[in-house]
Amino acid sequence: MDSQDKTILIVDDEPDIRAFLEDLLTAQGYQCEAADSGPAALSKLGHMKPDLVLLDIMMPGMSGLEVLRQIKERPDFEAGVVMISCLTHPNTTLRALDEGADHFVVKPFRVHELLQTLDQVLERRGTTPS
Numbered sequence: 001m002d003s004q005d006k007t008i009l010i011v012d013d014e015p016d017i018r019a020f021l022e023d024l025l026t027a028q029g030y031q032c033e034a035a036d037s038g039p040a041a042l043s044k045l046g047h048m049k050p051d052l053v054l055l056d057i058m059m060p061g062m063s064g065l066e067v068l069r070q071i072k073e074r075p076d077f078e079a080g081v082v083m084i085s086c087l088t089h090p091n092t093t094l095r096a097l098d099e100g101a102d103h104f105v106v107k108p109f110r111v112h113e114l115l116q117t118l119d120q121v122l123e124r125r126g127t128t129p130s
Contacts, residue, residue, distance in 0.1 A: 103120070
């Protein structure tokens with residue numbers, strides 16, 4: 001997959017995870033932006049159009065599910081959304097997918113599986129060459 005010119009918004013309240021994901025995805029050729037909360041993510045999405053949003057579920061104040069609901073209501077939002085969480089209950093996964101997430105990745109994740117998931121979601125959404 002050609003990751004050049006693809007932008008990913010990383011939303012996670014844990015600084016170490018944000019930094020790890022940003023370093024990993026930048027090394028893969030993605031442009032990355034990061035947000036440490038739901039409100040910060042919504043603010044960034046007011047002026048940027050990422051190709052994909054990598055969104056944690058458990059965050060203080062506003063959960064990733066609430067962020068997902070709000071961004072999916074925006075008529076101009078076209079990015080893929082991959083939820084990441086340490087929550088493994090099937091209802092959590094189903095709820096995220098029902099709300100419009102493209103995929104769900106459980107923490108801790110294997111790097112190659114995360115990258116493969118991102119590639120698949122971008123390809124399915126038609127944002128990468130076949």
